[in-house]
Amino acid sequence: MNPDSNLTAQERAVLSLLVQGKRNSSIAEDLCLSTRTVENHLYRIFNKLGVSSRIEAALYVLEAGLLSNAKWSGIAQDE
Numbered sequence: 001m002n003p004d005s006n007l008t009a010q011e012r013a014v015l016s017l018l019v020q021g022k023r024n025s026s027i028a029e030d031l032c033l034s035t036r037t038v039e040n041h042l043y044r045i046f047n048k049l050g051v052s053s054r055i056e057a058a059l060y061v062l063e064a065g066l067l068s069n070a071k072w073s074g075i076a077q078d079e
Contacts, residue, residue: 011044019061019067
């Protein structure tokens with residue numbers, strides 16, 4: 001199973017904004033979350049993807065070609 005398939009819609013939205021180069025505070029504002037909640041999402045994202053930094057997470061998404069997938073729009077609902 002692909003690790004990114006375990007990400008929630010909210011985690012995918014956070015990761016999508018991270019790939020766009022946004023800071024935690026901007027991600028929080030865009031998604032109407034607290035900065036601490038964004039930090040918690042990133043912690044879980046890193047664990048699920050097996051990465052240890054924002055750069056590694058962004059590279060994972062780009063190398064896997066996940067940005068072209070509709071579920072990464074941040075609008076998709078969890079199944």
